Every structure is written in C-alpha cells, then in structure tokens.
Amino acid sequence: MRPTVHDIAERAGVSLATVDRVLNGRPNVRGVTRARVEAAIADLGYVRDVAAANLAKGRVYSFAFILPAGDNPFMRTLEAEVRGIERQVSADRIRVGISVVPPFDAGRLADAIDAAVAAGVSGIAAVAVEDDAVVAAIDRAKAAGIAFVTLVSDIAQSARDHFAGVDNMAAGRTAGSLMARFLGDRPGPVAVLAGSMRLRDHRERLEGFAARLGAGRVLLPVLEGQDDPARAQALVGDILKRTPDLAGLYSLGAGNAGLVRALAEAGGEALVVIAHELTPETRAGLSSGLIAAVLNQDAGHEVRSAVRVLKARADGVPLHAAQERIRIDIFVNDNLPPEAGQSGADVSSVPE
Amino acid sequence: MRPTVHDIAERAGVSLATVDRVLNGRPNVRGVTRARVEAAIADLGYVRDVAAANLAKGRVYSFAFILPAGDNPFMRTLEAEVRGIERQVSADRIRVGISVVPPFDAGRLADAIDAAVAAGVSGIAAVAVEDDAVVAAIDRAKAAGIAFVTLVSDIAQSARDHFAGVDNMAAGRTAGSLMARFLGDRPGPVAVLAGSMRLRDHRERLEGFAARLGAGRVLLPVLEGQDDPARAQALVGDILKRTPDLAGLYSLGAGNAGLVRALAEAGGEALVVIAHELTPETRAGLSSGLIAAVLNQDAGHEVRSAVRVLKARADGVPLHAAQERIRIDIFVNDNLPPEAGQSGADVSSVPE
DNA sequence: CAATTTTTGATTTACGTACATCAAAAACTG
DNA sequence: CAGTTTTTGATGTACGTAAATCAAAAATTG
Structure with missing residues (x-):
C-alpha cells in the first residue's frame, strides 16, 4: 500500500543505506544522489511511518507543563486535564510532566523553563507571564531546539511555536x-x-x-x-x-x-x-x-491541542491550524455539558 | 520502561509463545497457566503497544462514512471534514471511505451499510434515518463484529456503539x-x-x-x-x-x-x-x-470523534466518554471562528 | 502403562524504520 | 597513477508484537 524505504531505494536505484542517509540528513551523500532519492520520495509520495520510526528509535517524547500554583479553579482544572491526558497518550510514547510555580512570578517561571530544558524534554507548554526574563527563557529553549507552546496566556513577542488559548x-x-x-x-x-x-x-x-x-x-x-x-x-x-x-x-x-x-x-x-x-x-x-x-475556554481542548502541537513539532510534521484554534464557548443554563465525573470514572470500557 | 511481553513471560514463568496465546485468545492454554499469565499482566500493568502490534499485523483500519446527498450545506461540510481527515489519519493506518446516498432514503441507506459490511470494513459511521430497515442493517453490522457510530442523527434503539452528535x-x-x-x-x-x-x-x-x-x-x-x-x-x-x-x-x-x-x-x-x-x-x-x-454542532469534531470511537472499538480499547461529547456551540457576531480556508490551505508547515 | 491428545517451549520470520559496521567502489588529490 | 578521501552498498541488529512451525513435555485416555 504505502511506499516504504525499500520502494524508494528501488525507484532511485540506490541502496537502503543511502535512502536512510538522505532521510535522516546524514553526511556523505553526493548532491546528485541525494536529488535522485528526493525525487523518488516525491514521486512515490512517501511519508515516514512515524509509529515504526519511534519504535525503532525507542523514542520517548517528554513534555513539560508549567502551571501556576494557587486556588484559581481554572488553573486547577487545567492541571487535572494535564494529569488526565497522561494515561491517554502514554500509548503514543509520550510522557507528560507537570511543574507548578508560584503565580505571577516571572523569575520562578523562567527558572522552571530552564530546568525543563536542562532535563532534556522535547517540548514545553507554559502559562506565560509577560516579562523579559520569561521571553529570554523561552528563546533559550527554542535555541536548544525544544518545541514551546504558550498556554492560556500568550507572549506574542517570544519565539514560542504556538499559543493554545483564546483571543x-x-x-x-x-x-x-x-x-x-x-x-x-x-x-x-x-x-x-x-x-x-x-x-x-x-x-x-x-x-x-x-x-x-x-x-x-x-x-x-x-x-x-x-x-x-x-x-x-x-x-x-x-x-x-x-x-x-x-x-x-x-x-x-x-x-x-x-x-x-x-x-x-x-x-x-x-x-x-x-x-x-x-x-x-x-x-x-x-x-x-x-x-x-x-x-x-475548554481546558481539555487547550491541553490536548498543546500536546498535539508539541508532538507535531517534535516529529517535524505539519499540523492543522484550524483544528488547533481554541474557541470561545458560550454557556447558558441549557447547553451546559454534563458535569465531569472524577477523573478515571468517565471511561467507558469495551464489552468484548 | 513499560513492560513488554518478555517481562510478562519472565514474571509468569512461561514462554513467549504462551503469553502470545493468552494475549490473543488463542486455544490450547490450561486454565491455571492462563490465570498465571493474566496475573502477571495485571501485576506489571502491561498494556499492549498498539503501534507495534499494528505494525506486526500489517493491519489497516478501513472505516466507511455514509452521508446523505443533496445541497444541505451542513452535510457538505461534514463530507468535506471526512475527506479532510483522511490524510491526517493515514499515518495511523486508517483509511476512510465515503459513500453518499439519497437523503431520507432508508432503503438505500440500509443497502449502503450492507455493502460496507460486505466490503469488510472494520467500522461504519452513518447519518441515520429512523427506519426499521436501517435498524436491522445496523444490527447486522454489529453482529458481524463491526463497530458502528451514528452521526448527527441517532437511532437509539439500534445496536450502534455510539452517537456522535448533539442533544x-x-x-x-x-x-x-x-x-x-x-x-x-x-x-x-x-x-x-x-x-x-x-x-x-x-x-x-x-x-x-x-x-x-x-x-x-x-x-x-x-x-x-x-x-x-x-x-x-x-x-x-x-x-x-x-x-x-x-x-x-x-x-x-x-x-x-x-x-x-x-x-x-x-x-x-x-x-x-x-x-x-x-x-x-x-x-x-x-x-x-x-x-x-x-x-x-462542529462537523469537524463529530467526524474526528467518530473516527476515534471507531478506532477504539476496533482496538478493543476504552475511550474517554467526556471527550467524545459533542457540544452545542453558541455563536454571535463576536465569537465567530475565522472562516475556514480551502482544504489544505490551513496547514502550517514546520520550518526546520 | 502405552497410546493419544493437549499444552507448552523454543525458535524464526515479519512489519517499517533507525543505526552501526565494514567492505567496495568511485571520486578526488598531488 | 598511486594514494587518499568520499561515497555507496551490503548486511545485521534492534524496537515490541504477531504469527507460524516443530519439538518436547505434560496431561488425559482407554
């Protein structure tokens, strides 16, 4: 069905090893050869099987969510959603960590970002506080090749990849x-x-x-x-x-x-x-x-969107911008969603 | 990190082959042995790596969407969303087919369902028409072990697994x-x-x-x-x-x-x-x-929800009921989402 | 208890990709 | 053209699971 690396090798008249070199940007490939391989990739419409690639790499995505402490119910809902998503995405080799920092404390937030970078995560999502120190920390993370998403509250002038929140x-x-x-x-x-x-x-x-x-x-x-x-x-x-x-x-x-x-x-x-x-x-x-x-603003959507964007960035894969837009929901007494049960209780298991 | 089949085999003191027999419901395993393996699975908290399993099986999910024809703009949006999701999920070994049937024609709808079953799909999503013939067709599909989701319009008295639509x-x-x-x-x-x-x-x-x-x-x-x-x-x-x-x-x-x-x-x-x-x-x-x-009702959400539910059913995996609830959105002139561009134009590609 | 059936183990191949190694071929040096 | 460097090929292993085969062991039968 879908073309594989073998098909590319055959089509381009090169070996598997060379295809691998081109695909993964390894050195020691002549320009002509590289072009032939890339043409074959384009012709066949090859797309890397990310699942198989991750299996081979033994890759584990590690994302850090940085949230403000305090009793703001929305933030606590956000934290609950982050914890809730962990099991859900563990099947995709994604691990999600949470660090909670004092609210409105730019210094501590910047420190938490730097700590996540030092810990070697592949992506960070944070509720941003407008401050130069935070902008600098975000830019450091980006410079280190780490995906960054601002959550709920944005800093547009930073190098963040995406903002998961409302207008x-x-x-x-x-x-x-x-x-x-x-x-x-x-x-x-x-x-x-x-x-x-x-x-x-x-x-x-x-x-x-x-x-x-x-x-x-x-x-x-x-x-x-x-x-x-x-x-x-x-x-x-x-x-x-x-x-x-x-x-x-x-x-x-x-x-x-x-x-x-x-x-x-x-x-x-x-x-x-x-x-x-x-x-x-x-x-x-x-x-x-x-x-x-x-x-x-739906906290669950924001968290899921952030994870999707971080993963897409880490994979170097395009993403559907339209799906990642967070809507402004209007609720009146008659279109209230059912009250969310305790986490874990809202899973319907499969009979067979 | 996560336990594998090897860990289970070791823990249960059996061979890999026996673990495989238990995991995949194959015959020729004594009750005692099966219990030992299941205990090991529970102890270690093993969950099958679906990606690896699908890779090994070479499994391709094939889902059929059955939509009414006509110039109802909402239905055409729905169709566009189904077509749009195809590329997005092709990475997950999911293929999505669409068949369009005359609106409000229960007989043709029932035929389309039977045709999808005959074609060997693993899941069906359909905009249901209330009719005994349709109920019977859905029940036949379920009896054949095929996942079924009603879309937009429900038939609660049928055997469908889920309804992706609003109250x-x-x-x-x-x-x-x-x-x-x-x-x-x-x-x-x-x-x-x-x-x-x-x-x-x-x-x-x-x-x-x-x-x-x-x-x-x-x-x-x-x-x-x-x-x-x-x-x-x-x-x-x-x-x-x-x-x-x-x-x-x-x-x-x-x-x-x-x-x-x-x-x-x-x-x-x-x-x-x-x-x-x-x-x-x-x-x-x-x-x-x-x-x-x-x-x-967000057509994109409905389609994505339907695909998630069908895949979960096909994998025999639990799903988050809360996430699959379709909300009743209220739009006024000020919270309108940006107009969706042409399909394909709304993809932001990644620089690096 | 011998014959038969069932259960279990050991081993292999495959899926699509990543990555490493070594040898062979080709392309550049001077 | 010998020597060096670069490029390419061939091959193997690994990831976690599925699935098949064949042999060995155990249980069941008469």
Missing part, C-alpha cells in the same frame, strides 16, 4: 454584545469585576467588552478583586448595596465563588451577570439563575 | 432561553421555521424551544420549509408580511440561505432571529446583524 479581546467583545442584548432597553449602569488591570488578558477582555457595550450605557470604574473570592465577594456586595439600579455585571477574572455568594445574598433578580470559565461555582450560578451566561 | 432537545431549550432573554419584555409572537416535523431532530428542537420560551409568548404554527432555501424564503417572506408585530424567529433546520434573503428584503430591524448550523449563509447573517445567534 481575549474577542472574548470581551462577545461578553459586551451579549450584555447589550440581554439588557435591551433596561436602564442602569454596568459594573466590571476584574482580577488585576496589570494582567494583559484582563485588560484585553475589558477593552473588548467596553467596545461592544454601546455608547448609551454607563460603565462603572473597574473593581479589582485580585482573583480572590473573599475580595470579590466584598467588592460585589458593596457595589450592589451602593448602586441599587445596577443593570449588569461582567466578571472577567477568577474568584467567582465570592461573586456567586455576594449575588445570592443580595438576591437581585433583574441583574444580568456574565462571568468567565465554567467552574463548579459558575455552573452553580448558571443553574440557580444568578449568572446569565458564562464564557469559557 | 437536540437541549439545543432547542438553549434556543428558547436565548430567545426569551433577547426579547425581554418586547411584545409580539414568535415563529418557527423547520424542515419537516417528520424528522425527529426537528421535533426535538421544537419541543425544547417551546418549553423555554415562556408561557406569555405566542408561538405561531410551525412553518415547514423542507430544508429548501426557495421554500424557506417564500414562507419567511410571507409571515413577515402578514405579521408586522413578529418579535422572534427560530430556524431549526436547513435552507437558511432563503431565510437570510427574506430577512434582507424585509429589512426588519427589531426581529430576533436564531438559526442552526454555522454555514456561509448564517455567518453572513450574523455579520450583517440579521441573525442574532447561531447554534452549531
């Missing part, structure tokens, strides 16, 4: 136009709860949101909750008290456990709330009607 | 609650444009929609456009003329090219329109503001 400006715009549609003609100002305006993701979401909210709508000064549930609860409780005619609230960061508690206490019915990331807390908010919509 | 009742509910939120207090009745009430998918979507629309809202009698753009255009144009106070319109089937034309002609601003499936037509409707939201 946060578009996410903000989506939230803004949904908010505008949900509010309709209803009067009243809109509040925004963010983690910190020093985070690029949060700034971008806010910018997109404001652009789509509509000129006639008053946008209150941004509340910064540091992604901390307790602070978020205090801030939201306070603004609800002080702004009786508040029409909408956009929570573009984390700490939504506090948001939901504050909403439940206030018992405001008419308030339109839009939040980010589908977590147990926001899911509960959707179910109880306290939250109108949740924008989400 | 249409939930999709209808989602459309209903979005419609209710978008309309707010605005008065006026809501119309529904369906393909045919004989289709289960369409009935389910309507049922879910009506359930979430709210008691105070008048739902006009369903318009049946037979998924035909010309008919849809006529029906929508007519109802817009006859119902000046129409507040909302839910298009739950195909033929949306006609819907968009009728909307553009009428130029109604306030009308809230929700449609299904992201096609060039509905995308244009979103961009121009004629359509407020589009519910979508």
Whole structure:
C-alpha cells in the first residue's frame, strides 16, 4: 500500500543505506544522489511511518507543563486535564510532566523553563507571564531546539511555536454584545469585576467588552478583586448595596465563588451577570439563575491541542491550524455539558 | 520502561509463545497457566503497544462514512471534514471511505451499510434515518463484529456503539432561553421555521424551544420549509408580511440561505432571529446583524470523534466518554471562528 | 502403562524504520 | 597513477508484537 524505504531505494536505484542517509540528513551523500532519492520520495509520495520510526528509535517524547500554583479553579482544572491526558497518550510514547510555580512570578517561571530544558524534554507548554526574563527563557529553549507552546496566556513577542488559548479581546467583545442584548432597553449602569488591570488578558477582555457595550450605557470604574473570592465577594456586595439600579455585571477574572455568594445574598433578580470559565461555582450560578451566561475556554481542548502541537513539532510534521484554534464557548443554563465525573470514572470500557 | 511481553513471560514463568496465546485468545492454554499469565499482566500493568502490534499485523483500519446527498450545506461540510481527515489519519493506518446516498432514503441507506459490511470494513459511521430497515442493517453490522457510530442523527434503539452528535432537545431549550432573554419584555409572537416535523431532530428542537420560551409568548404554527432555501424564503417572506408585530424567529433546520434573503428584503430591524448550523449563509447573517445567534454542532469534531470511537472499538480499547461529547456551540457576531480556508490551505508547515 | 491428545517451549520470520559496521567502489588529490 | 578521501552498498541488529512451525513435555485416555 504505502511506499516504504525499500520502494524508494528501488525507484532511485540506490541502496537502503543511502535512502536512510538522505532521510535522516546524514553526511556523505553526493548532491546528485541525494536529488535522485528526493525525487523518488516525491514521486512515490512517501511519508515516514512515524509509529515504526519511534519504535525503532525507542523514542520517548517528554513534555513539560508549567502551571501556576494557587486556588484559581481554572488553573486547577487545567492541571487535572494535564494529569488526565497522561494515561491517554502514554500509548503514543509520550510522557507528560507537570511543574507548578508560584503565580505571577516571572523569575520562578523562567527558572522552571530552564530546568525543563536542562532535563532534556522535547517540548514545553507554559502559562506565560509577560516579562523579559520569561521571553529570554523561552528563546533559550527554542535555541536548544525544544518545541514551546504558550498556554492560556500568550507572549506574542517570544519565539514560542504556538499559543493554545483564546483571543481575549474577542472574548470581551462577545461578553459586551451579549450584555447589550440581554439588557435591551433596561436602564442602569454596568459594573466590571476584574482580577488585576496589570494582567494583559484582563485588560484585553475589558477593552473588548467596553467596545461592544454601546455608547448609551454607563460603565462603572473597574473593581479589582485580585482573583480572590473573599475580595470579590466584598467588592460585589458593596457595589450592589451602593448602586441599587445596577443593570449588569461582567466578571472577567477568577474568584467567582465570592461573586456567586455576594449575588445570592443580595438576591437581585433583574441583574444580568456574565462571568468567565465554567467552574463548579459558575455552573452553580448558571443553574440557580444568578449568572446569565458564562464564557469559557475548554481546558481539555487547550491541553490536548498543546500536546498535539508539541508532538507535531517534535516529529517535524505539519499540523492543522484550524483544528488547533481554541474557541470561545458560550454557556447558558441549557447547553451546559454534563458535569465531569472524577477523573478515571468517565471511561467507558469495551464489552468484548 | 513499560513492560513488554518478555517481562510478562519472565514474571509468569512461561514462554513467549504462551503469553502470545493468552494475549490473543488463542486455544490450547490450561486454565491455571492462563490465570498465571493474566496475573502477571495485571501485576506489571502491561498494556499492549498498539503501534507495534499494528505494525506486526500489517493491519489497516478501513472505516466507511455514509452521508446523505443533496445541497444541505451542513452535510457538505461534514463530507468535506471526512475527506479532510483522511490524510491526517493515514499515518495511523486508517483509511476512510465515503459513500453518499439519497437523503431520507432508508432503503438505500440500509443497502449502503450492507455493502460496507460486505466490503469488510472494520467500522461504519452513518447519518441515520429512523427506519426499521436501517435498524436491522445496523444490527447486522454489529453482529458481524463491526463497530458502528451514528452521526448527527441517532437511532437509539439500534445496536450502534455510539452517537456522535448533539442533544437536540437541549439545543432547542438553549434556543428558547436565548430567545426569551433577547426579547425581554418586547411584545409580539414568535415563529418557527423547520424542515419537516417528520424528522425527529426537528421535533426535538421544537419541543425544547417551546418549553423555554415562556408561557406569555405566542408561538405561531410551525412553518415547514423542507430544508429548501426557495421554500424557506417564500414562507419567511410571507409571515413577515402578514405579521408586522413578529418579535422572534427560530430556524431549526436547513435552507437558511432563503431565510437570510427574506430577512434582507424585509429589512426588519427589531426581529430576533436564531438559526442552526454555522454555514456561509448564517455567518453572513450574523455579520450583517440579521441573525442574532447561531447554534452549531462542529462537523469537524463529530467526524474526528467518530473516527476515534471507531478506532477504539476496533482496538478493543476504552475511550474517554467526556471527550467524545459533542457540544452545542453558541455563536454571535463576536465569537465567530475565522472562516475556514480551502482544504489544505490551513496547514502550517514546520520550518526546520 | 502405552497410546493419544493437549499444552507448552523454543525458535524464526515479519512489519517499517533507525543505526552501526565494514567492505567496495568511485571520486578526488598531488 | 598511486594514494587518499568520499561515497555507496551490503548486511545485521534492534524496537515490541504477531504469527507460524516443530519439538518436547505434560496431561488425559482407554
């Protein structure tokens, strides 16, 4: 069926050894011969059998995922997805390691990247923090021939191969136009709860949101909750008290456990709330009607996409860009995916 | 690293040949011996190296996709995705064939299934038509040990292994609650444009929609456009003329090219329109503001999921149910994925 | 217990590729 | 043209599994 190295050798009129030299870029092949072999490869449409090659090489892909510590539920979901994917891809000779570093600590992140490089991994995926030290570490990794994917949060000016995450400006715009549609003609100002305006993701979401909210709508000064549930609860409780005619609230960061508690206490019915990331807390908010919509980036997709891209880079194989695009999911109470069971419980085994 | 058949043989104190007999269910192994080998397998946590096994077997998976003909854009997208996935999985020794049968023709569909079985494929994915002949054909395929996945449209009472598609009742509910939120207090009745009430998918979507629309809202009698753009255009144009106070319109089937034309002609601003499936037509409707939201099932996900499930079944390997769930996507003008280029143009090649 | 059947072991080949070794041939030196 | 270097061929082993063969050992039968 598919052509093999033997077919190439025959077609090019050379030995197997020479084909091997050409295929694997080994020295001591004349230009003419190399051209003949390459022509045969092109003619026959040969593609290397990666499975057989890996078997022969005894190759084991080793990928490092570097994630921030802390109680941000989304990050913990991400970590769970990374752990979950490990068994799934072990069949493909892929090993996935995780290192957890303090959040927003560029120095420690850069160190973790360097450590992974030193450990000899063939690919790294990391939740990036915008910082020169991190950019330098990424560039060092790339210079060492290691594939690099930024996860969730990007640094476009670095040498990373790929970004596995969403367009946060578009996410903000989506939230803004949904908010505008949900509010309709209803009067009243809109509040925004963010983690910190020093985070690029949060700034971008806010910018997109404001652009789509509509000129006639008053946008209150941004509340910064540091992604901390307790602070978020205090801030939201306070603004609800002080702004009786508040029409909408956009929570573009984390700490939504506090948001939901504050909403439940206030018992405001008419308030339109839009939040980010589908977590147990926001899911509960959707179910109880306290939250109108949740924008989400699928952590599982991001992790799987990162692994696919890292593997493709390591194999030197092209990848389907379209499949690797991470979508901005909109969830309302009626299109919620079923709650994920405990890891391992969601495997259906085969009867026969 | 990972244990091999040699390790099992050593651990169980038997020869390689006996391990092979146990692993592949060959005869002539005493119960005691078989138990010893199985204990060793369990102890060591051995899992067969599928890549190596397939290499040795020279196995080629052959899957058949059976799709309806016609100009339904979603089905054509589905076909394009199937063709697109072919190269992608050829590296995994998977070959994917497509047969196109007349739409809604149960007899021809059943014949196509039987033909695929006769051709010796190891798995079949088909857009099912609810019919006893089809159920019987699926059951024959399963009896022949062939994996079967229903695609987009399910027949739950058949012996199929899996359904790769969305929960249409939930999709209808989602459309209903979005419609209710978008309309707010605005008065006026809501119309529904369906393909045919004989289709289960369409009935389910309507049922879910009506359930979430709210008691105070008048739902006009369903318009049946037979998924035909010309008919849809006529029906929508007519109802817009006859119902000046129409507040909302839910298009739950195909033929949306006609819907968009009728909307553009009428130029109604306030009308809230929700449609299904992201096609060039509905995308244009979103961009121009004629359509407020589009519910979508990702054809690419469905095809890839079907292939994964078929392969897992053929390998006798468990699969991650959570990953195979097809989501109900909500698209508004701001979270539209970039338009897919021509097939083949969306591959980014690797520099090195 | 001899004859027969079943079970087990030992060994080999194959899949498609990677990689190493050694000899032979060809191409360059001076 | 002898000597040197480069290029090429021939061959073997390995990866982890499948599958086949034949002999040896064990169990079962009458």
